[in-house]
Amino acid sequence: MYIKKNKILLFILSIILFNLYFPHAVGATFIDTLSPAQRKALQKASDADEDVQELIDYAPDLLDLNYIYDEYLINTYVAEYGPGDANGDYKVDLKDYIIWLKYYKQTNPVQQNENPDFNNDGLVNGIDFIIWSVNYNKNYPTPTSTPTSTQTPTRTPTPTPIPTLSPLPYRPNIVLIVSDDQRYESLEKMPFMGQRLGTGYWNLFTNAYDNVALCCPSRSTILSGLYSHHTGVEDNNKMRLFNENDNLATKLNASGYHTGLIGKYLNKWIDGRTPYTPPGWDTFQAFVVPDYYNYEIYRASGEITKYGVSASDYSTDVVGQKAVDYLKNVKEPFFLYFAPYSTHYPYKPAPRHLNADVGEISFNPSFNEADVSDKPTWVKNLPLRDPLLMEENLTAQYRMGLSLDEWIEKMNTTLLDRNILSRTIIIYLSDNAHSWGEHRHVAKVCEYDSCNHILLLVRYPFRGGREISNLVTNVDLAPTIAEIAGVTLQNSDGKSLLPLLNGTGNLGRTGLLIRWGGYGFGITNFNGIIKPNWKYVELINGEKELYDRNNDPYELNNVAYKPEYAQLIQQLHNELIGLLNQ
Incomplete structure (x- = not known):
């Protein structure tokens, strides 16, 4: 209960500090201000779906960028680093805050073993501080060894259907x-x-x-x-x-x-x-x-x-x-x-x-x-x-x-x-x-x-x-x-x-x-x-x-x-x- 109360107070404090001291992100156009992380997300979307690359080439105005970022930037990031975990040690603590402070206001800050840009928008700012604060004291499960892939996924066999008569003289x-x-x-x-x-x-x-x-x-x-x-x-x-x-x-x-x-x-x-x-x-x-x-x-x-x-x-x-x-x-x-x-x-x-x-x-x-x-x-x-x-x-x-x-x-x-x-x-x-x-x-x-x-x-x-x-x-x-x-x-x-x-x-x-x-x-x-x-x-x-x-x-x-x-x-x-x- 003590930890939960502290987390709530810390969250409220982080919002107040953010509104007082940290600038809000300014909307930018697709063409001229994509961060490296966003470009990476777009590349992943293109690799996964050939139709995305066609839109990039001929009709970028028809790209649903919010969905692409959610699907290929934030979700991918969360799978590799827990939110608020800047050093990859599977827990959110003061070490991660120090890393955030170290890179505060920097753009494209991701370094080897350090990533305080928790939402991968290319900028370390108050939003990342909020993400750290709401996840403070959280522990993430450590990865286990990758299971051996099977040749065919486990599936429920299809019951054999009873054939009906074809309306044609034979089965063509x-x-x-x-x-x-x-x-x-x-x-x-x-x-x-x-x-x-x-x-x-x-x-x-x-x-x-x-x-x-x-x-x-x-x-x-x-x-x-x-x-x-x-x-x-x-x-x-x-x-x-x-x-x-x-x-x-x-x-x-x-x-x-x-x-x-x-x-x-x-x-x-x-x-x-x-x-x-x-x-x-x-x-x-x-x-x-x-x-x-x-x-x-x-x-x-x-x-x-x-x-x-x-x-x-x-x-x-x-x-x-x-x-x-x-x-x-x-x-x-x-x-x-x-x-x-x-x-x-x-x-x-x-x-x-x-x-x-x-x-x-x-x-x-x-x-x-x-x-x-x-x-x-x-x-x-x-x-x-x-x-x-x-x-x-x-x-x-x-x-x-x-x-x-x-x-x-x-x-x-x-x-x-x-x-x-x-x-x-x-x-x-x-x-x-x-x-x-x-x-x-x-x-x-x-x-x-x-x-x-x-x-x-x-x-x-x-x-x-x-x-x-x-x-x-x-x-x-x-x-x-x-x-x-x-x-x-x-x-x-x-x-x-x-x-x-x-x-x-x-x-x-x-x-x-x-x-x-x-x-x-x-x-x-x-x-x-x-x-x-x-x-x-x-x-x-x-x-x-x-x-x-x-x-x-x-x-x-x-x-x-x-x-x-x-x-x-x-x-x-x-x-x-x-x-x-x-």
Whole structure:
């Protein structure tokens, strides 16, 4: 009790002294006053999430710096030194106060074995004194020896599901191709796929959207058939919430499918752990951290192969060849999840495509939107983008798609040569789209079509291909594949697309859910509903958006605040709540 009273008195005294004698920190801009510790945090964030580096390069105004500092600066610091412990002896005492006094008012004071900058803001000041005082007399546990990492985390085995009968005459093979950050219109720039839009056996879904326009949430949804708020994977830092024991791969594998993953799995799937093979995958050849050069690929055998900087190391070609080899030899029925890094940042086309002609580069009328007075605050705060830089990056993305297109054609040819193309369903989609200045936005995550209108094509060998305009979502992929294979997913949020592919009916759907509930991007969290005629969005700060999809396809005129739409907004609000609660 005596110690607790002393700590309370010391805390009160520290606040008084701080207000009397110590200057308050002055807010500074991101560009010119980042401390070394903050820069280190930003580097750690970039190393952990490739999307952060893209924002640093092209749209630093969209970085959520507070979250990044909390996640990669303060939390990292606390893991290495206890708060108030300046000398690393695992206790907070007068020795730490003396060290604080020694460095008081100094910037970037961290020295070997001494760090009195307890909040890592690059300055030793009264804030650090308060941190020391409130932790005075605290003892921290001393570290123990690092436990030996296991090859595979301990997991609860998935119960074997009872297969249901496939609606097809036999259990077809399934190839799922997931590209990265590929824009919808880029299909027209792909020589092979661009000639298959709604022709032959290829079905083009013209109104396909993702639930969350970001890599890890989208891929978790694709593999589970669940909304992001049901998987728990709301951003690129939440992979560990994904249920690796119960998803599409485990269901298919348990029912007799040979399952293979080649390419990108989930962001931060290792995250300090020893690489492992997740449950459900017979073949697993995944990027440790994806890139185009200087990357590693982990195999289910435990082997890690390093690749360098030669033309033959270009990762789209490497994983493409692995996919072709898989298709040449795998026993039927099989499920291949092929996920190259293309067309994600950094924008590096294959050497043979560095100067490829991809035709005219154009942007729609929402590019560098002049009047954003009707847009949410986060959009109003965005600067105009450099048109030449946006065009340069989009051109590079189109060129990157050429190598992906070549490998899709080679996979198609491999299936044809094996005489199994007629009993193989190929699904090709992007995990999310990508903005290049539409509504002044760069990258993804946003509520606009430039972020969440995705490409989706399905080669369905049992009926002629066509364009399908029904509203569909990446949440529908897992239940579609499950029905094709004759397995059952529990509690799926999506709907099987087989009625649309077979031409036997519709989905009974009146709207799609889009949302952003994560961190790391300077975009206000939102929930939204897309209907055939309307898109309605509610942001957590109370702002709203309503767009007429028929008469305003580029989302230039937000009519949410016009009184004549009040009744419609109430109706859409109720529908949105229904989707969130389903």
